[in-house]
Structure formats: C-alpha cells, structure tokens
Amino acid sequence: MVPAKMGMVRRETTLDFREPSGLRILSRDVTRRSLAVAAALFFLAAAGCRRDEITHVRVAKRAPAAPQGSARSIAWTLPEGWTQSVASGVRTASLKPAVAGHVEVSLTVLPGMAGGDLANVNRWRGQLGLSAIDDAAIASLRATVQSKAGAFAMYDFTSEGQKKRRMIVALAAIEGGTLFVKMLGDVAPVGAARQEFISLVEGIHVVAAN
Amino acid sequence: MSSLRTKPFAARAWDALASLKVSITCLALLMVLVVLCTLAQVRMGSLAAVDAYVRSFLVFWDVPGTALSVPVFPGGALVGLVLTVNLVAAQLKRLELSARKAGLWVVHAGLILLFAGEFASAAFQVEMQLPIQVGETVDHLESPRDVELALADTTDPGHDDVYGVPESLLARNRSIPVTGTPFVLEMLRYSRNADLRPRVLTDPPSSVDMGTGAGVTVRDLPPVTADDRIDQRAVVVEVLAGGQSRGTWLLSNGLDAPQSLIHEGRTWTLSLRARRRYLPYSLTLEKFSHDLYPGTDIPKNFSSLVHLSNRAQGEERDVLISMNQPLRYAGNAFYQASFGDGDKLSILQVVENPGWLIPYISCVLVGGGLLLHFALSLGRALRRRRATVGGLT
Numbered sequence: 001m002v003p004a005k006m007g008m009v010r011r012e013t014t015l016d017f018r019e020p021s022g023l024r025i026l027s028r029d030v031t032r033r034s035l036a037v038a039a040a041l042f043f044l045a046a047a048g049c050r051r052d053e054i055t056h057v058r059v060a061k062r063a064p065a066a067p068q069g070s071a072r073s074i075a076w077t078l079p080e081g082w083t084q085s086v087a088s089g090v091r092t093a094s095l096k097p098a099v100a101g102h103v104e105v106s107l108t109v110l111p112g113m114a115g116g117d118l119a120n121v122n123r124w125r126g127q128l129g130l131s132a133i134d135d136a137a138i139a140s141l142r143a144t145v146q147s148k149a150g151a152f153a154m155y156d157f158t159s160e161g162q163k164k165r166r167m168i169v170a171l172a173a174i175e176g177g178t179l180f181v182k183m184l185g186d187v188a189p190v191g192a193a194r195q196e197f198i199s200l201v202e203g204i205h206v207v208a209a210n
Numbered sequence: 211m212s213s214l215r216t217k218p219f220a221a222r223a224w225d226a227l228a229s230l231k232v233s234i235t236c237l238a239l240l241m242v243l244v245v246l247c248t249l250a251q252v253r254m255g256s257l258a259a260v261d262a263y264v265r266s267f268l269v270f271w272d273v274p275g276t277a278l279s280v281p282v283f284p285g286g287a288l289v290g291l292v293l294t295v296n297l298v299a300a301q302l303k304r305l306e307l308s309a310r311k312a313g314l315w316v317v318h319a320g321l322i323l324l325f326a327g328e329f330a331s332a333a334f335q336v337e338m339q340l341p342i343q344v345g346e347t348v349d350h351l352e353s354p355r356d357v358e359l360a361l362a363d364t365t366d367p368g369h370d371d372v373y374g375v376p377e378s379l380l381a382r383n384r385s386i387p388v389t390g391t392p393f394v395l396e397m398l399r400y401s402r403n404a405d406l407r408p409r410v411l412t413d414p415p416s417s418v419d420m421g422t423g424a425g426v427t428v429r430d431l432p433p434v435t436a437d438d439r440i441d442q443r444a445v446v447v448e449v450l451a452g453g454q455s456r457g458t459w460l461l462s463n464g465l466d467a468p469q470s471l472i473h474e475g476r477t478w479t480l481s482l483r484a485r486r487r488y489l490p491y492s493l494t495l496e497k498f499s500h501d502l503y504p505g506t507d508i509p510k511n512f513s514s515l516v517h518l519s520n521r522a523q524g525e526e527r528d529v530l531i532s533m534n535q536p537l538r539y540a541g542n543a544f545y546q547a548s549f550g551d552g553d554k555l556s557i558l559q560v561v562e563n564p565g566w567l568i569p570y571i572s573c574v575l576v577g578g579g580l581l582l583h584f585a586l587s588l589g590r591a592l593r594r595r596r597a598t599v600g601g602l603t
Contacts, residue, residue, distance in 0.1 A: 052376035052377075052378040052379060053376070054373060054374065054375050054376070054379070054386075054388060054389065055373070055374040055376075056371065056372070056373050056374075056389075056390055057371075057372050057374075057488045058369050058370070058371055058372075059349070059350075059369060059370050059371075059372055059488060060349075060368065060369050061367065061368060061369055061370060106425065108408055108422075108425055108426075110406050110407065110408065110426070110464070110465075111406065111442065111464035111465075119407075120407070120408065123407070123408075123410045123412070123413075124410060126410065126412050127410040127411050127412055180408050182408070
C-alpha cells in the first residue's frame with residue numbers, strides 16, 4: 001500500500017456517515033441505489049408492456065393463399081337432376097336428389113380422423129335407434145367405393161319400427177381431413193337415389209386451388 | 211466503520227441487495243428451476259414448461275379439487291431480475307472506480323448486458339412463420355401457435371379490411387365490441403382444444419344456427435403437449451349488430467374455409483385462423499431447393515430463392531435464403547426452417563428481436579474485459595518484479 005503524502009487524505013468509497021464528507025458520499029451512494037432501482041423497474045416494465053389488442057389492417061386482394069401443406073380442394077360432379085345449395089369447392093355442401101320424398105345429402109369435411117370409423121358408425125346407428133357394434137362387426141357392414149380421391153368406406157343402415165328411415169354414409173381420409181358424404185331420409189327415396197349417390201362418391205376428386 | 215445497529219434501513223437493504231449470499235441463492239434457485247422445468251417438459255411439452263418455469267415471475271401450483279392456483283416458487287424471470295439487480299448493486303458498491311479495475315468493470319457490464327438482453331428478448335421477441343408455395347406471393351406472417359378471430363369486410367374489389375381479435379380476448383371476455391365495424395361479438399364458448407365431429411340427432415342441443423358449424427359437434431379435449439402439434443381451438447360466438455343477432459357461429463382453426471354473412475349490403479367473413487402480422491412488402495417463392503448427399507437420403511442443403519418486392523421503397527430483388535444464411539430485412543430475420551408437400555412448400559421461420567445483437571456484444575465485453583484485466587494484472591506484476599530485481603541489484 002502506497003503511504004499517503006503529507007497533506008493528502010485517502011478516502012475509501014464506502015458508506016460512512018461519520019465522515020465529514022458523509023453527505024457527499026451519501027449523495028453518491030443514493031445515486032447508485034437509485035440507478036439500481038431504476039434498472040429493476042425498467043426490467044419489470046419491459047416484461048409487462050406487451051398487450052393484446054384488436055388489430056385492423058387494410059390488405060390488397062390477392063389470389064387466395066392455399067392452406068398450409070396443400071394447394072388443392074375437393075370437387076364433385078352433380079348427378080343429373082340433383083340440386084346443390086352451396087357451390088362446389090366449399091368445404092360443406094347440401095344436395096337434393098332428384099327423387100320424390102324426404103331425402104337429403106350432405107358433404108362435410110372435418111380435420112383429422114374426426115373420431116374414426118367405429119365411433120361415427122355407432123353414432124349414426126344410435127341416431128336410427130340401432131344398437132352399437134364392435135370392430136369385428138363393422139368390417140362385415142363396410143363396402144368400398146373407389147373414387148379419384150381415394151377409397152371410401154360406405155355403410156348402409158335402416159332403422160326399425162313402423163316408419164323406417166335409411167342412412168347411407170361414405171367416408172374417406174382426404175387432404176389431411178375426413179370427408180363425410182351422408183344421405184338420410186325415408187327408405188323409399190333413399191333406395192331410389194342410392195345408385196346416383198354411389199356415382200356421386202365415385203366422381204369425387206381433388207383439384208388444384210385457384 | 212459504522213455498526214449495523216446504527217445503520218439506517220436503506221443502508222442495510224442496500225448491503226443485503228449487493229451481498230454475495232443473494233448471488234449464490236439466486237444461482238441455486240436457477241439450478242432448481244432448470245431441474246423442475248426439465249421434469250415438467252414430459253407432462254406439459256417444452257414450450258409450456260419454459261413459459262411456466264423460466265419466463266414467469268412466479269411458479270403456480272393448481273390445488274387439486276379446487277379452482278385455486280397458488281404461487282409456490284419464484285420463477286426464472288423473478289430470480290433473473292433479482293440476480294441482475296444484485297450484480298449491478300455489487301458492482302456499484304464494491305468495485306473501485308479506478309483504472310486498475312477497468313477490466314472487471316467491463317466484464318460485469320457484459321454480464322449485466324447479457325441478463326438485460328434476455329429480458330428484452332422475453333419482452334419483445336416475436337417468432338412467426340411464413341409458409342409459402344412455389345410461385346405464391348405472401349405478404350403476411352403467421353404465428354405457429356397463436357390464433358385470432360378474423361373479421362373481414364371483403365366487399366371492396368380491391369382490398370379487404372381485416373380486424374383481428376387475439377385469442378386472449380376470446381378466452382376471457384364475454385362481450386367484445388369490434389371498433390370500426392358494426393359488430394359486437396358475444397362469446398358463448400371457448401375451447402382451448404376440441405374434437406369436431408359430424409352432428410347427429412342424439413347429440414346435445416347446440417346454439418349454433420349459422421354456417422358450417424351447424425352440422426358439427428364440439429367436444430373439449432386436454433391441451434396438446436407435443437411440440438409438433440397444435441391445439442384445435444373452437445369458439446361459439448353470437449354476432450350482434452345494432453342490438454340484433456346475426457346468428458350464432460362455430461369458428462375453429464380446424465375449419466379452413468371462412469364463413470360469410472351480409473350486413474347492410476356489405477359482405478363480411480368470419481374465421482378462426484393462425485394469428486397474422488401483415489408486412490409492408492411481399493415475398494414470392496421462385497424456387498425451393500432440397501439437396502441430398504449423393505447416393506444417400508441425408509439432406510445436405512435446403513434453400514428458398516425468393517423475390518422481395520417493396521413497392522413503397524421501390525425495391526425489387528431476388529434473395530437466396532438457406533439454413534445458415536437468413537434474410538435480414540426491416541427488423542425481421544427469415545430463416546429456412548422446414549419444407550413439405552413434395553418440395554413445393556417452404557416454411558420460413560421469421561424472428562423479430564430488437565435485442566438480437568445484445569448476446570454478441572456482451573460476449574465481446576466479457577472476453578475483452580477478461581483480457582484487459584489480465585493485461586493490467588500482468589503489467590503490474592512485471593513492474594513489481596522489475597522493482598524487486600532493481601532493488602536487489
């Protein structure tokens with residue numbers, strides 16, 4: 001340690017209120033503490049400053065972007081005489097066969113497996129008042145319809161009782177989702193439209209998006 | 211020296227804040243948090259575990275059988291904040307402001323900057339994706355995990371007015387007025403993760419009476435924990451205009467096509483989609499390259515040749531984005547992250563982090579500070595040695 005020269009006073013930069021210059025040291029120390037507190041407050045504020053708000057932006061129209069991983073959509077050919085309430089290319093459509101009586105056809109696309117074959121078959125059977133079945137029985141009820149978009153599993157159920165209802169459903173995994181084509185109505189008109197229903201399913205194909 | 215008994219409270223608190231015991235306690239807590247977070251990843255997935263243990267101020271525990279959630283441990287953000295303030299306080303209190311300690315000042319400044327940078331990143335960093343097909347032009351980024359309810363006026367042939375309602379508002383608010391539109395959204399149901407199935411008559415009654423969702427049943431599922439999957443959100447919302455109901459709609463990021471309604475001659479679309487951030491410029495994917503090592507299936511290189519178009523700046527140029535060569539433009543960094551659809555889809559990861567340079571600067575400061583301290587110490591040692599040798603001779 002170098003000894004102080006005559007007349008020179010060494011001061012340590014530590015807090016000591018008894019020093020004659022304690023006020024100066026106190027002031028410097030308070031400044032240091034204030035800096036530390038300010039730093040802490042800044043970090044706290046920075047961590048909490050982001051808020052979620054409703055955004056608004058005006059976007060120039062472009063050609064519709066394709067869904068991630070796919071540039072295609074599902075299309076089909078309407079059997080002659082059938083009508084459609086939603087234009088082809090949209091994910092969900094309602095069709096009306098050209099037969100007399102109560103019958104309607106719906107096309108629905110849901111993401112993923114949408115519950116799987118067995119769960120859906122038992123739900124449809126339950127809707128018609130039929131008992132649930134197991135994996136072993138479902139195989140015997142399944143028919144296969146080949147289309148340009150892949151193979152559809154088709155099931156045909158008829159309810160019991162005085163007023164019978166009939167349901168024919170075809171489902172297939174397409175483009176990462178499950179397409180359901182379901183015809184439901186009274187027994188006679190569903191039977192009359194069955195062959196055209198199968199033609200509809202066979203004609204389902206995948207097209208490139210615009 | 212003042213005795214502790216005569217020291218004011220502020221002085222004692224300052225001593226405690228700058229003490230080495232606080233430093234060691236914080237480091238021990240960080241080690242415990244790392245272990246807890248690692249174990250929690252199995253149950254929650256890595257992103258949720260990091261959010262719960264590392265990026266939060268407190269770690270909460272859900273009391274079984276109740277809706278209570280109580281804090282049980284300090285989170286990484288709180289421990290990091292205390293450690294940062296401790297480092298600052300210790301440096302200001304103990305280090306002499308002299309040239310001989312300059313190296314240590316620089317090292318401590320580098321460490322403090324590193325902590326500050328992590329706080330800045332946590333607060334301001336945004337990571338999004340840009341999936342783009344070959345030949346496609348895209349002018350927006352998408353969040354890989356967050357969704358928004360998008361309400362768009364598509365009447366005008368030249369542009370759309372898009373209003374995005376963030377998921378945080380959908381989850382906690384009952385009534386959401388969308389300023390700038392005639393609509394108020396009444397949230398009837400929010401599902402963080404849901405299974406969507408075709409509706410049958412035996413399903414419970416649904417309030418959805420408009421659009422695609424009228425034929426769909428929603429069943430709640432636990433949130434996903436795998437990092438490569440995302441939750442399938444579903445919301446049931448009643449749209450009000452002028453106090454009149456415009457129907458109750460089911461929206462989900464699992465239903466791709468927007469649903470539309472017409473109000474006072476204007477066409478509006480509703481959808482729940484990945485949260486978007488629109489850019490003042492666009493990128494067109496000209497070509498995606500996926501090279502393999504000859505004779506193997508081992509990937510060698512992925513790259514995307516994109517055309518950058520910024521009409522406001524009059525900028526039109528081609529840029530090659532590869533795994534180690536991101537595009538840095540307008541505060542964003544575009545990295546080649548993934549691909550798909552038979553090499554026709556490129557997925558760029560886009561990071562906006564205003565503090566991205568801070569870790570590099572802090573490393574330079576710490577390394578430079580250590581070198582400086584070594585040089586100064588070596589110089590003093592050599593001078594002492596010369597003085598000793600000179601005294602002996």
